[in-house]
Amino acid sequence: MALELVRDKPIDQSPLAIRGLTVSYGEKPAVFSVDVSFRAGQMTAIVGPNGAGKSTLLKAALGILHPLSGQVTAFGAPLDRVRARIAYVPQRASVDWEFPARVIDVVMMGLYRDLGLLGHIRARHRARAMESLARVGMEGFASRQIGQLSGGQQQRVFLARALVQGADLYLLDEPFAGVDAATERAIIGVLKGLRDDGRTVVAVHHDLATVPAYFDRAFLLNITAIAEGPVAEVMTEANLRAAYGGRLGPAQQAV
Amino acid sequence: MLWQALGLGLGYNATLVTLGAAMLGIAAGATGVFLYLARRALVSDAIGHATLPGVVAGFLVMVAFGGEGRFLPGLMLGAALSAGLGLACVSWLTARTRLHEDAAIGAVLSVFFGAGVVLLTVVQVLETGRQAGLETFLLGATAGMLRAEALSIAAGGAAVLALVVLLRRPMVLVAFDPEHAAGQGINLRAVDLAMMGLALAITVVGLKVVGVVLIVALLIIPPVAARLWSERVGTVVLLAGGIGGLSGYFGAALSATAPDLPTGPLIVLASFALFTFSLLFAPARGVVAAGLRHWRFQRRVHLRQGLLALASGQPVYEPLTLRLMRGRGLVRPDGVATDKGRAWAARARLDERRWHMLRSLPEFEAAAARHDGLSPLSEVLTPDQIAALDHHLGPEGAL
Numbered sequence: 001m002a003l004e005l006v007r008d009k010p011i012d013q014s015p016l017a018i019r020g021l022t023v024s025y026g027e028k029p030a031v032f033s034v035d036v037s038f039r040a041g042q043m044t045a046i047v048g049p050n051g052a053g054k055s056t057l058l059k060a061a062l063g064i065l066h067p068l069s070g071q072v073t074a075f076g077a078p079l080d081r082v083r084a085r086i087a088y089v090p091q092r093a094s095v096d097w098e099f100p101a102r103v104i105d106v107v108m109m110g111l112y113r114d115l116g117l118l119g120h121i122r123a124r125h126r127a128r129a130m131e132s133l134a135r136v137g138m139e140g141f142a143s144r145q146i147g148q149l150s151g152g153q154q155q156r157v158f159l160a161r162a163l164v165q166g167a168d169l170y171l172l173d174e175p176f177a178g179v180d181a182a183t184e185r186a187i188i189g190v191l192k193g194l195r196d197d198g199r200t201v202v203a204v205h206h207d208l209a210t211v212p213a214y215f216d217r218a219f220l221l222n223i224t225a226i227a228e229g230p231v232a233e234v235m236t237e238a239n240l241r242a243a244y245g246g247r248l249g250p251a252q253q254a255v
Numbered sequence: 256m257l258w259q260a261l262g263l264g265l266g267y268n269a270t271l272v273t274l275g276a277a278m279l280g281i282a283a284g285a286t287g288v289f290l291y292l293a294r295r296a297l298v299s300d301a302i303g304h305a306t307l308p309g310v311v312a313g314f315l316v317m318v319a320f321g322g323e324g325r326f327l328p329g330l331m332l333g334a335a336l337s338a339g340l341g342l343a344c345v346s347w348l349t350a351r352t353r354l355h356e357d358a359a360i361g362a363v364l365s366v367f368f369g370a371g372v373v374l375l376t377v378v379q380v381l382e383t384g385r386q387a388g389l390e391t392f393l394l395g396a397t398a399g400m401l402r403a404e405a406l407s408i409a410a411g412g413a414a415v416l417a418l419v420v421l422l423r424r425p426m427v428l429v430a431f432d433p434e435h436a437a438g439q440g441i442n443l444r445a446v447d448l449a450m451m452g453l454a455l456a457i458t459v460v461g462l463k464v465v466g467v468v469l470i471v472a473l474l475i476i477p478p479v480a481a482r483l484w485s486e487r488v489g490t491v492v493l494l495a496g497g498i499g500g501l502s503g504y505f506g507a508a509l510s511a512t513a514p515d516l517p518t519g520p521l522i523v524l525a526s527f528a529l530f531t532f533s534l535l536f537a538p539a540r541g542v543v544a545a546g547l548r549h550w551r552f553q554r555r556v557h558l559r560q561g562l563l564a565l566a567s568g569q570p571v572y573e574p575l576t577l578r579l580m581r582g583r584g585l586v587r588p589d590g591v592a593t594d595k596g597r598a599w600a601a602r603a604r605l606d607e608r609r610w611h612m613l614r615s616l617p618e619f620e621a622a623a624a625r626h627d628g629l630s631p632l633s634e635v636l637t638p639d640q641i642a643a644l645d646h647h648l649g650p651e652g653a654l
Contacts, residue, residue, distance in 0.1 A: 064437040080440055088438030095432045099292065100488050109431065112424045113439050137637045145486045150622045150635070161435070171438075181618030182640040 013076040015040050015169040015200040016061060016086075021070030023053070023060045030056045034070075034225045038202050039217060043195045045205040045231075048221040049244050054204040055091070055173050057221065062088055062171065074169065084113060087162035089172040092154050097147045103157050104142040107132055110161040132163040135193075137186050152183030159187060170194060172203040176210075188214050211235060261508045269511045271405040272397045276464050276507035276522065277500045278412035283461065283470075284477030284499025285419045286453045288492045291478040292430040295447075297360050298345060299454040300471040304364040305341025306334035306458055307371025307467050310392050311378055325388060327404050327463060334467075335459045341367050342451055371467075395466035395519030397510050404463060411460035415453055416496070422449055427488055464507065466519040473499060473522065480530040483537035498533075502526035554579055555629055559603060561585070565592050566600035606631055612647050619644070 014037035023031040031053035038044050046054045059065040061072050063079055074082045087110070107129040108121065115121065133139045136156040141149070146157065155175060162170060170191070176184050191201050195216070205211060211218055211231055218234040220226035222243045227234045263270040290296045313333020318324040341363050348359035375390060388396075419426075428436040429446045437443055458470045465473055481494035506522025535542050554575075561576040562585070571577055571590065580586045585596035592600065609632050614623045622635055632641060 059434070062438045063440075064434055083440040086438070088435060090432065090434040090438070094434045096292075099431050100482060100486050100491050101431065102487060105487060106431070109428055109435075112428055115424065117421055117424060137639055140637070152622075153637070180622060180640065182637070182643045186637075186639065 012037050012073060013040075014038055014073075015075055016171070016202065017073045017076075018057070018061055019071045019073075021057065021060060021072065022068045023056050023065055024068050029068075029223060031060065031067075031221075032224050034221070036219055036225055036228050038200060038219075040200050041195065041198050042216040043191060043201040043203070043214070044217040044219055044228075045203055045211050045215040046219045046221055047205055047208065047211060047235075047243070048226075052222040052243070054221055058088075058171055058173055058202075058204060062086070084165070085168040087165045087167035087170050089158050089162045089170070089175060091173045091177065092151065092158065097149075097154065099146065101146055102143050103133065103138065103146060103149070104129055106146055106157050107160045107164055110164040113165070128166075129160075129164050132160040133157075135163055135190055136160045150180070152179035155179050156183060156186065159190060163190070167199070169200045170202070172201070174204050174206060176205070176207065208235070208240075257509070257512050259512075261505070263508075265511050268400070268402055268405070271402060271409075272400050272464075273504055273507040273511065275405040275409040275412070276397065276503035276518070278409040278416075278503070279457070279461050279464055280412075280473060280477070280499035280501070280503025280506075280522070280526075281496040282412040282415040282419070282499075283457045283473040283503075284481070284495035284497070285416055285492050286457050287474035287478040287499070288481065288488070288495045289419070289423075289426045289430060289450055290454055290474060291482070292488070293426075293447075293450065295450065296475045296478075297357065297471075298342070298451060299458065299474045301341055301345055301360045301364045301367075302338045302451070302455050302458050303467045303470040304371075305367035306338045306462065307368055307392070308374055309333035309335065309337025309371075310462065310467070311371060311374040311389065312337065314378065314389055315374075327401075327407070330392070331459045331462060334462055335455060337367065338455050338458060342455065368467075391466070391517070392462055393466050393468055394517035395461075395464050395469070395522075397464055397507055397518045398514035400463065408460055408464060411456065415456045415460065418449075418453060418456075419492075422446075422453075423489075423492070426450055464503070464518055465522055466517065469519040469523050472526065473502065476523070476526040476530050477502065480526070480533040483533045483540045486539070498526065498529050502529060552629075558583075559629055562596075562600045562603040563607060565596055566604040608648060609641070609644055612644055616644075616647060 017037040019035055021031060021034045022029055034057060046057065048054050056065060060067045060070075063072075072079055074086060079086075104126075108125065110132075111121075111125055111129065115125070130139060130142065133142055136159050138153065138156050138160060141153065146154065149157065159172075159175065162172075172191075175187055179187070191203070191214075195201055203215075205215070212235070215231055217229060218231045219228040220234055220239055220243045226243045227239045259265055263273060287296065287299075290299055310330050310333055313330045314324045316333070317326055317329045322329070344363045345356065345359045348354045348362065349356045354362070378389060425436070425441050425446050426449070428439065428441060429443060433443055436446075454474060457474060458467070461470050461473065477495040477499035478491065480498050481491045484494050485491050502522050502525040505525040506518060509521045509525070510516055510518040533541065536544075538544055557573065557576040558579050561571050561573075561580045564571050565586070571580065571586075577586070577590065580596065581588060584593060585599055586592050613619045613632070619640075622640070632644070636644070
């Protein structure tokens with residue numbers, strides 16, 4: 001019933017608004033009744049302990065997983081109408097890196113939506129792909145087979161594939177997992193550039209220590225929503241304890 | 256006679272059959288690439304075997320209604336229906352039970368094929384006169400094929416090929432990264448269904464030529480052979496089509512010279528010959544190339560060790576190392592370094608120091624995993640990564 005009441009509210013214009021979202025694997029909810037609206041033109045970190053449902057929330061918001069209940073709107077419209085404005089960067093591990101493709105081919109995959117089934121790949125498409133590669137510092141690797149890349153380079157290619165879409169909302173799943181420090185700096189530089197351009201960035205993030213330096217806002221999640229707002233207001237000791245309980249290590253408590 | 260057959264000189268019918276088989280091979284090879292890349296190739300084996308009961312049932316139904324039991328479109332319809340049912344069983348078992356797909360494939364394949372063989376035996380007892388030739392659907396036979404049949408096989412192959420071209424982009428997206436594809440709004444189930452539908456169509460079109468048992472080979476062997484030649488999906492599709500087409504062409508031509516031999520196995524053997532050739536001689540992934548690479552690698556190791564010895568002023572003893580360095584003018588015949596040798600040695604030393612630093616820094620763990628001690632770092636790291644590394648090396652790093 002509560003869900004229906006929420007639906008009567010005026011339409012949320014947020015780039016990504018989630019209402020009453022519950023996702024369950026079997027009969028154990030991974031995400032339970034989450035309401036959150038991500039602020040336009042800001043960088044938001046989704047933070048929470050392992051198994052808090054951070055990735056699940058993103059996947060369900062995009063319709064990759066089917067939620068048990070809840071609604072998702074993007075830019076005030078149903079998701080399927082605004083897909084072109086949303087770019088998603090999944091975890092690197094989700095992919096077979098032995099796939100016969102070069103770096104530039106993977107970046108071009110970000111354009112397949114625009115190209116349609118039979119559209120010709122033209123010089124301007126290639127130029128866009130090369131430009132995206134340059135933004136992540138990988139233009140010299142365009143014709144490399146993807147299996148030859150290091151973890152950080154693979155992550156950069158994934159980011160370039162999202163950039164080439166020219167989207168307004170970027171959703172990233174653990175973009176800094178298993179990457180070298182130089183790549184982490186390169187990625188955060190690109191993301192901040194997008195934010196300064198007025199785009200919205202939402203990233204699942206696991207390192208509490210870097211949240212204040214990297215992000216404007218934080219969304220604390222542990223199956224249910226704990227808090228959302230500017231980093232300083234959300235990452236309080238009380239909130240962190242509510243999200244992490246006893247699992248908060250000494251290093252992370254120092255934040 | 257073989258040369259005549261290969262040159263399409265055995266008459267109009269044999270020529271049509273050979274070209275039809277080639278078209279089927281092209282379509283099967285191209286389709287197979289997507290099954291192979293999505294790791295669904297074995298599903299086509301279940302599809303193939305599951306057509307058999309449909310073929311025999313189609314025959315029985317047509318005979319029961321007083322028609323010609325061997326009418327090919329009728330048999331193909333029966334095959335498509337029972338293969339579709341088999342496919343549905345595999346999907347249902349995989350989605351709704353704890354069985355993994357391989358177990359589901361095994362179960363469906365054997366049960367449907369068993370049922371088909373029983374039905375076939377029953378037909379052979381009942382219809383001693385008219386059943387002649389139904390068992391040729393097991394392994395395929397092109398002898399005595401009608402002109403219309405050959406044409407419809409070619410047309411069916413062309414239709415499947417056109418659909419593959421149309422659907423290539425969504426199929427590539429889903430095969431490479433299903434999560435990203437779903438995030439782009441692609442319906443994964445629909446793409447999977449389309450892919451399986453194409454495999455089913457190939458199986459049904461190839462019934463008469465390749466037979467139900469071996470069709471899987473035409474969907475798997477050409478893609479695997481083509482993968483050895485290229486690192487690009489589009490090229491792999493083109494090559495797999497070419498290899499499949501050649502296999503169909505050679506197999507059918509051979510079969511025309513020896514009508515007693517079943518066509519399916521001949522086509523499979525032809526594709527296997529092309530696979531063997533690819534395995535040996537493909538430029539990057541072939542066995543010969545790998546041997547050559549090892550030989551070159553050994554020489555690079557020797558050269559590098561020699562240069563590092565030179566850089567630290569140690570003598571070089573190994574005959575191969577000395578020979579390589581003399582050959583490149585890096586040392587004089589008496590073993591003393593030339594100017595060129597000293598320059599090369601200094602560069603090798605800088606690279607070595609960078610590698611050394613790289614391995615000691617935790618943030619370069621991923622790159623260090625690729626350490627071979629030989630590749631110039633500029634091939635492994637981006638310029639900003641190298642700059643970060645040199646920062647750690649200190650002022651002498653830039654020497």
